[in-house]
Every structure is written in structure tokens, then in C-alpha cells.
Amino acid sequence: MLKNKKFVAFTQVQGFMMGVMFAYIASSPFIFQNSYGLLPLAYSLCFGVNALSLMQGGSRYRQVQTKATSPKGIDMWYVLMTYLCFPVIVLLTIKEYNHE
Numbered sequence: 001m002l003k004n005k006k007f008v009a010f011t012q013v014q015g016f017m018m019g020v021m022f023a024y025i026a027s028s029p030f031i032f033q034n035s036y037g038l039l040p041l042a043y044s045l046c047f048g049v050n051a052l053s054l055m056q057g058g059s060r061y062r063q064v065q066t067k068a069t070s071p072k073g074i075d076m077w078y079v080l081m082t083y084l085c086f087p088v089i090v091l092l093t094i095k096e097y098n099h100e
Contacts, residue, residue, distance in 0.1 A: 032047075036092075
């Protein structure tokens with residue numbers, strides 16, 4: 001199996017993704033509660049909404065991927081997701097400036 005370069009590459013990517021996920025799970029309580037001042041209940045709601053959003057996003061991406069076979073359709077999906085991230089970045093930036 002290790003001679004199959006494609007298998008090794010996919011396995012390494014999957015291992016890296018799992019490492020990032022566990023790093024997020026382990027560090028997010030500290031970051032959200034200590035740095036942003038969230039209460040434990042607010043953090044748990046934020047974490048739960050994030051988990052549901054990840055599942056919904058994966059489901060929606062699969063639907064878009066099967067319907068949009070053209071690169072233009074997939075590119076529009078990436079543009080939409082990028083623009084949806086901007087409000088989160090702005091809110092976190094405002095919160096950080098108010099925190100100082």
C-alpha cells in the first residue's frame with residue numbers, strides 16, 4: 001500500500017485534516033472563553049452552531065458539486081462562501097478593538 005503514491009497522499013491529507021480538527025477542538029474553549037470573554041453556555045452554543053454549519057456546508061457542497069459540473073458554477077460557490085465569511089471577520093475585529 002505504501003508504494004501507491006496516490007493512496008499515501010490522500011492518507012496524509014486526511015491525517016492532517018484530523019490533526020487540525022483536534023487542535024481546533026482542544027484550543028477553541030480557551031480562545032473563545034478567555035480571549036473573547038464568552039460564557040460557557042455561549043461557547044457551547046457557538047460550538048454547536050459551528051458543528052451544524054459544517055455538516056450543512058458539506059451537504060450543500062455535495063449538492064452544488066453534482067449540479068454544477070462547470071468550473072464557473074463551482075467558482076461562484078467559492079465566491080459566495082468567501083463573501084459570507086466577511087461579516088464574521090468584521091464582528092471579530094470589532095469585538096477585539098472593543099476588548100482592548
